[in-house]
Amino acid sequence: MTAWKNDQVSEAETAEIIRLAREALKCDGDFVELGCYKGDTSLMLAEVISGSDKKLWIYDSFEGLPVKSEQDYSEIGKDFKEGELYASKREVKERFLRAGMKVPVIKKAWFSDLTEADLPEKIAFAFIDGDFYESIRDSLKLVGPWMVPSGLILVHDYANEALPGVEKAVDEWNRNKNYKIKRFESLAIIKTN
Numbered sequence: 001m002t003a004w005k006n007d008q009v010s011e012a013e014t015a016e017i018i019r020l021a022r023e024a025l026k027c028d029g030d031f032v033e034l035g036c037y038k039g040d041t042s043l044m045l046a047e048v049i050s051g052s053d054k055k056l057w058i059y060d061s062f063e064g065l066p067v068k069s070e071q072d073y074s075e076i077g078k079d080f081k082e083g084e085l086y087a088s089k090r091e092v093k094e095r096f097l098r099a100g101m102k103v104p105v106i107k108k109a110w111f112s113d114l115t116e117a118d119l120p121e122k123i124a125f126a127f128i129d130g131d132f133y134e135s136i137r138d139s140l141k142l143v144g145p146w147m148v149p150s151g152l153i154l155v156h157d158y159a160n161e162a163l164p165g166v167e168k169a170v171d172e173w174n175r176n177k178n179y180k181i182k183r184f185e186s187l188a189i190i191k192t193n
């Protein structure tokens with residue numbers, strides 16, 4: 001495994017994401033990432049699925065973070081502002097080409113504008129990393145119906161006091177599903193059934 005530098009996800013989380021992504025290879029379906037930014041985790045996931053029949057689909061506004069809602073308010077999260085974490089679709093595509101990796105399906109859109117036609121028909125592994133309440137809520141609503149049995153949803157920043165909207169959105173979504181949520185550092189790990 002290439003040591004991709006990942007400045008958004010801790011080293012321990014990176015190792016856990018790779019371990020779980022490998023586990024999801026045995027499930028039917030593709031891999032998705034909602035909130036890919038510069039593509040650090042996308043490159044890791046692409047490497048995990050290389051040699052398999054799976055495809056990687058990645059999504060981002062490529063305009064940075066949206067406006068936050070009041071659900072996201074936190075004294076220590078004041079730094080997360082509209083337009084931050086901007087990366088362009090072209091730069092992400094070029095990173096894949098430079099790395100000699102297969103370019104994933106890359107969709108530029110706000111998550112609220114995506115529909116089921118933008119998603120694979122079956123999802124084995126979903127990495128959700130949109131930072132804000134509405135971004136996580138919209139991501140879960142999109143991927144949830146397409147997860148295969150024993151598929152994995154990982155939500156970054158679930159346990160991050162600076163981004164309280166993430167936990168709220170996950171817990172609300174899970175209220176009538178009751179999936180067991182495992183934590184690893186800031187990650188929520190959800191096995192779907």
Ligand SMILES: C[S@@+](CC[C@H](N)C(=O)[O-])C[C@H]1O[C@@H](n2cnc3c(N)ncnc32)[C@H](O)[C@@H]1O
Binds near residue numbers: 064111
């Ligand atoms: C923390 S970064 C993602 C980091 C990336 N997953 C990684 O591991 O390197 C969050 C990304 O989510 C995107 N994003 C947040 N909310 C969004 C929304 N509602 N629609 C589209 N993109 C969104 C931002 O543009 C930003 O690139």
